[in-house]
Amino acid sequence: MGVVRREGQWRLHKRAEGVYEVTHKDRIELKIVTDDYRPTGVGDARDDMTVPVREVSSFNDAEALFEDMVAGRSAGGGLGTAQPMAGSSGLDLDLSQGEGDADWEDLPPGGVLLVGVIAGGLFLSQTGFDTSNPVFFLGVGLLGVGIVVSGLAYREYQQDGFGAALDYLVTTGDDDGSGATDADDPDRTPPTPETLKNELIFDRAGQQCEWCEEHTDNPEVHHIEPRAEGGPNEPENLIVLCPNHHRLADNGGLTRTKLKAKVSRQMADWSRAD
Structure with missing residues (x-):
């Protein structure tokens, strides 16, 4: 078992008797199954849903398919002229991520909803x-x-x-809405000044989480409107949270609408105390 054909950065690997894989730059592009393949108790190679699968008669056909792919990709084409294996849906499922692909973890819940419904309905x-x-x-x-x-x-x-439902659907998990740093985006709101943090933590919140109202030894200040979106360093846009609820807010589990309502009540009590 091993590499049986090489063309530039393309490889045709023999993985088992009757099972071959075409790779490009070490990424699996296609699995080829010939008539020599005999399933074992571990599973059937033809049922692999992580990569496209093609069924051909012999190694010579697999080799010809490999050559078609090399020629097709070199010319800017697709995966050659092979037909889907018998009994398959005809879908080419490549669930891996390559360079430049979207980071699906950054999708807001609304994006996940659309992908789930559209892709799920298409597959069915x-x-x-x-x-x-x-x-x-x-x-x-x-x-x-x-x-x-x-x-x-x-x-x-x-x-x-x-409003809360819409906020939940469009809010991503990041506090600032992006992975950018202050150096990457000089226009984003700067970090909260320490003096303002201390004022909020000790004076307004009394060293409690303003969400669960429990004492916390590690209070954290969270921007309701993210810094990357121009969320200001103003008491009305800042809420003191315990680490658990800060993570929940970052992941969209606490919507901006709810957090703003909490802060509004805190601001009213704080003003009366003054």
């Missing part, structure tokens, strides 16, 4: 709702993710109205 329709096709269950799983996100958004709507 492509399989003809055939439960014997593994792609059917992938579609069901994606739809399930969309349903869960919809339920969470509806809960926000019931508790705090349409």
Whole structure:
């Protein structure tokens, strides 16, 4: 077992009897299964849903397919002229990320909802709702993710109205809305001054988390409107949180609408105390 063909940065690997993989720059582009393949108890190589799979008659066909791919990619084309394996949905599923691909962890819940519903529905329709096709269950799983996100958004709507639900759907997990640093974006709001932090932590919050109202030895100041979006260093835009609730706020579990409501009450009490 090993590399059986090389063309530039392309490789044709033999992984098992009747099972070959085409790689480009060490990334798997295609799995090829020939008639020599005999499934074992571990699993069937033809059911691999992480990469496109093609079924051909012999090694010579696999070699020809490899050459087609090399020629097609070199000319800016696709994956050659091979046909989908019998019984498959015809979908080329490549779930890996290459250079320049989007970071799906940065999707807001609304984006996850759209991906789940659209991709899940597409996969189900492509399989003809055939439960014997593994792609059917992938579609069901994606739809399930969309349903869960919809339920969470509806809960926000019931508790705090349409604005809270919309806020939940469009808010990403980052406090500042991006991975940028102050040096990367000189126009973003600077960090909160220490004097203002101390005033909020000790005077307004009394060294308590302003969300759960429990004492915390490690209070943290959170920007409700992120610094990258121009969120100001003003008491009305800052809330003191314990580490657990700060993480929850960063991940979108506490919406901006709810946090602003908490701060509004805190500001009213603080003003009366003055």
